[in-house]
Amino acid sequence: MKKSFIHQQEEISFVKNTFTQYLKDKLEIVEVQGPILSRVGDGIQDNLSGVENAVSVNVKLIPDATYEVVHSLAKWKRHTLARFGFNEGEGLFVHMKALRPDEDSLDEIHSVYVDQWDWEKVIPAGRRNLAYLKETVEQIYKAIRLTELAVEARYDIESVLPKKITFIHTEDLVKNFPDLTPKERENVVAKEYGAVFLIGIGGELADGKPHDGRASDYDDWTSPSEGDYKGLNGDILVWNEVLGSAFELSSMGIRVDEAALRRQVAITGDQARLEFDWHKALLSGLLPLSIGGGIGQSRLAMFLLRKKHIGEVQSSVWPQEVRDNFENIL
Numbered sequence: 295m296k297k298s299f300i301h302q303q304e305e306i307s308f309v310k311n312t313f314t315q316y317l318k319d320k321l322e323i324v325e326v327q328g329p330i331l332s333r334v335g336d337g338i339q340d341n342l343s344g345v346e347n348a349v350s351v352n353v354k355l356i357p358d359a360t361y362e363v364v365h366s367l368a369k370w371k372r373h374t375l376a377r378f379g380f381n382e383g384e385g386l387f388v389h390m391k392a393l394r395p396d397e398d399s400l401d402e403i404h405s406v407y408v409d410q411w412d413w414e415k416v417i418p419a420g421r422r423n424l425a426y427l428k429e430t431v432e433q434i435y436k437a438i439r440l441t442e443l444a445v446e447a448r449y450d451i452e453s454v455l456p457k458k459i460t461f462i463h464t465e466d467l468v469k470n471f472p473d474l475t476p477k478e479r480e481n482v483v484a485k486e487y488g489a490v491f492l493i494g495i496g497g498e499l500a501d502g503k504p505h506d507g508r509a510s511d512y513d514d515w516t517s518p519s520e521g522d523y524k525g526l527n528g529d530i531l532v533w534n535e536v537l538g539s540a541f542e543l544s545s546m547g548i549r550v551d552e553a554a555l556r557r558q559v560a561i562t563g564d565q566a567r568l569e570f571d572w573h574k575a576l577l578s579g580l581l582p583l584s585i586g587g588g589i590g591q592s593r594l595a596m597f598l599l600r601k602k603h604i605g606e607v608q609s610s611v612w613p614q615e616v617r618d619n620f621e622n623i624l
Contacts, residue, residue, distance in 0.1 A: 302622070305449060306607050309595040312444050314389075314411070316437035317589070321385060321430070323413055328388030329370065331361040337570025338373060340366040340512065349393050363393045366588055368512040369572050371414035372549060376581045385415030390588070400612060402537060402603045403593070407610035410593075414586030417548065422583050424493070424519045427526055427548055428461060430585055431491045434544065435459040435530065438594065445598045455532065460487040463523050464494040464505040476505045477540070484533040484540035494525025495545070496558075510558035511567055513547035517554055530589075536600050543594055546587020552577050 318325065331351055332339040339348060339362055348362035364370070367390050374386065390412035397404045417426065439455050446453045460483075467479040474482070483490050496508030496515030506529075508515055513527035527547020534541035550558060555576060559565050567573055575581055592608040601607055605616065605623040617623050 302606070302624075305445075305599050306595050308448060309441060309445060309598050310591055313437060313441040313589075313594060316440050317387065317411055317413070317434070320433040320437045321387075321413060321415065322383070323385035323387050323415060326374065326386045326388055328367050328390055328412065330364060330391060332364050332370070334360040334362055335570070337511075337567060337572035338369045339364065340368040340509065347396050349395060364390070365392055365394055366390060366408075366410070367412045368414075368509075368549075368586065368588075371412060371586055372581050372584050373572060373575070375414060375416055375584060376575075380416050380582070382416050382418045385413060385584075385586075387411050387413035389591070400616065403541070403596075405592070405604055405608065405610040405612075407608060409591040409608065410588040411591060412586075412588050414584050417583040417585055422526075422548055422551070424526060427493075427528075427585065428491075431459065431461075431528070431530065431546070434546075434589065435489065435491075438530075438543065441594070442598050449599075451598070451600060454488070454535065456488040459489045459491055459530070461491050461493060462487075463519070464492055464525070465499055465523050467492070467505070468499045468501050472501065480531055480540035484531045487533075489530070489532045491528050491530055493519060493528040494523060495527055495529055495547075497524050510550075510562040510564045511555055511573065512549055513545075514550050514554040514558075515547075516557045516561070517548075532597060534597060536602055541593070541597055542590075543597065544587055544589040546589075547585065549584045549586060550576070551583060552579070 348365060351361045353361060367388055390410050392408040393406055394408050395406050397406060442453045442455050445451050462483055471479045471482060495506050496504055498504055515525045515527055517526050519525050529542050530544040531540045531542050559567055592604050595607040596604050603620045605612055605620060609624045612623060
């Protein structure tokens with residue numbers, strides 16, 4: 295047995311186990327068991343940006359239903375908060391495993407197999423605002439940075455993250471860098487600050503385009519945030535020196551309430567989704583106001599262990615040329 299393989303596996307487990315504990319402590323959430331399949335037609339499946347196809351599964355003994363392998367558990371988590379009576383400030387997380395076969399590329403950071411810490415909390419009364427979003431981001435970032443320091447202490451991999459994360463609205467990126475693409479803007483600010491939270495993902499910006507796509511029915515990208523800006527969601531990005539680019543670790547945000555849901559499905563033309571059971575429950579006030587997101591497990595391990603390819607920290611499927619070019623693919 296190769297010692298390098300064992301060491302590789304030990305490093306991955308250390309990152310995941312360490313961050314799990316810090317995340318539980320910082321967000322004060324509990325671990326629960328989550329599904330791998332979602333029933334088609336109830337609206338719980340996360341449709342991401344709205345165009346990705348899911349893996350369909352037929353269950354022999356349940357012939358009257360079709361199931362899909364989950365993309366994420368954004369809506370399932372909120373449903374679970376309601377179902378089991380979570381109170382204000384309480385929350386949960388799942389070690390989620392998913393398949394996203396419609397990825398546009400299988401490269402250093404994208405794979406068919408997706409694993410993440412999928413978390414959700416009930417928002418305390420009166421806290422459905424940008425300030426609460428920022429407080430939550432800061433707690434998650436603390437968990438990330440503490441994990442990096444633990445990795446440094448154990449494996450002598452030098453820490454690089456700044457003590458504080460910088461908050462930037464995507465509207466400011468458009469104003470400051472009008473001639474750059476969204477990804478190029480991310481590279482500029484991530485390299486300058488080391489760690490940033492980009493606020494406002496999904497809504498149309500001053501240049502007439504969204505910074506990036508977001509489904510209409512989970513994150514709130516239309517409610518006012520500050521000044522004339524909109525969006526109560528965003529992405530945590532860090533500068534990845536190994537890849538020489540910005541590196542997304544988390545997508546998260548305050549979830550839609552009834553008003554935001556109606557606004558956003560009208561913008562995207564997804565009004566038909568309002569007929570799903572999950573959406574009817576939200577519009578009927580049966581789901582709590584919540585905040586949540588996903589933090590990439592393989593992404594975090596890849597970044598903290600300074601790996602060149604995500605396949606070095608997870609077992610997925612790759613074109614042969616990827617396996618030929620990266621010798622440590624699992």
